[in-house]
Amino acid sequence: MRKLYREPLLHFLALGFGLFLLFNIVSGARGGADRRIVVNDGTVANIVRQHEGALKRPLMPNELQGLIDSYVREEILFREGVAMGLDRDDQVIRRRVQQKMFVISEESAARPAPTDAELQGYLSKHAERYGRPAVIGFDQVMLDPRRHGSALKADLAAALARLTSGAKPDTMGDSSLLPTTVGAVPADLLARDYGDAFATSLATLPVDTWSGPVASGYGVHLVRVTSRMPGGPATLAEVRTAVERDWENDRRSSASDGYYQKARQKYDVVIDADVHGRLNAGVRN
Secondary structure, three states, rough: HHHHOOOHHHHHHHHHHHHHHHHHHHHHHHHHHHHHHOOHHHHHHHHHHHHHHHHOOOOOHHHHHHHHHHHHHHHHHHHHHHHOOOOOOHHHHHHHHHHHHHHHHHHHHHHOOOOHHHHHHHHHHHHHHHOOEEEEEEEEEEEEEEHHHHHHHHHHHHHHHHHHHHOOOOHHHOOOOOOOOOEEEEEEHHHHHHHHHHHHOOOOOOEOOOEEEEEOOOOOEEEEEEEEOOOOOOOHHHHHHHHHHHHHHHHEEEEEHHHHHHOOOOOOOOOOOHHHHHHHHHHOO
């Protein structure tokens, strides 16, 4: 028996068994909380709210019990998966966690709705974003440079002379889908349809006088501005909805950035890679 006690293999097995017991004791104490699932009033209320909202009717008792059982089942399977490390290096889970943290970071500086004074201050700071554009009405006659070639300049001069003498614009110019008379249109929409240079020119041309030529993406035009209402800054009453939306978006973005910068200070990030070398290699390829 004494010889058996002195056997090295027996000592090794005993030491291994002791370490095994110690690991289970420690892991059991540490993981006890992870093996306890509490379904409290808040959990049940959340289950009821989600499913009654989808069903549009109250839940039956058996339905609620089934949903609670499903919740417990999902929680157990989730914890077992995490214990096995299945959440590691899973891009779907990573993105889902990041999305949740993004929402949390946005709400980290939640505050009451903005006051009128705050909204007015925001509007004043970003006045160019909400300003009312000029509104312009005009008549136009278009000539296509490709059709007139080297005679374009002379044809424009002749057409301008006729228009100035009272000729009707809808009887002149090259045929196109463009309207001869355009009612009051905001300058930004005018720029979208005809080009920035065209809209800018019409903002300065004299009213009720044929002028031109003015170039657009369609050709060159002789233009008579019939009405022009200058733009100006918008009032809060006119753009409140847009200002409230943008104010809230900026608040969320600022809160998210602040949350990240605070969290970033806890980490020591080491870039252990030849980033520039890889970029240069990508360019060569």
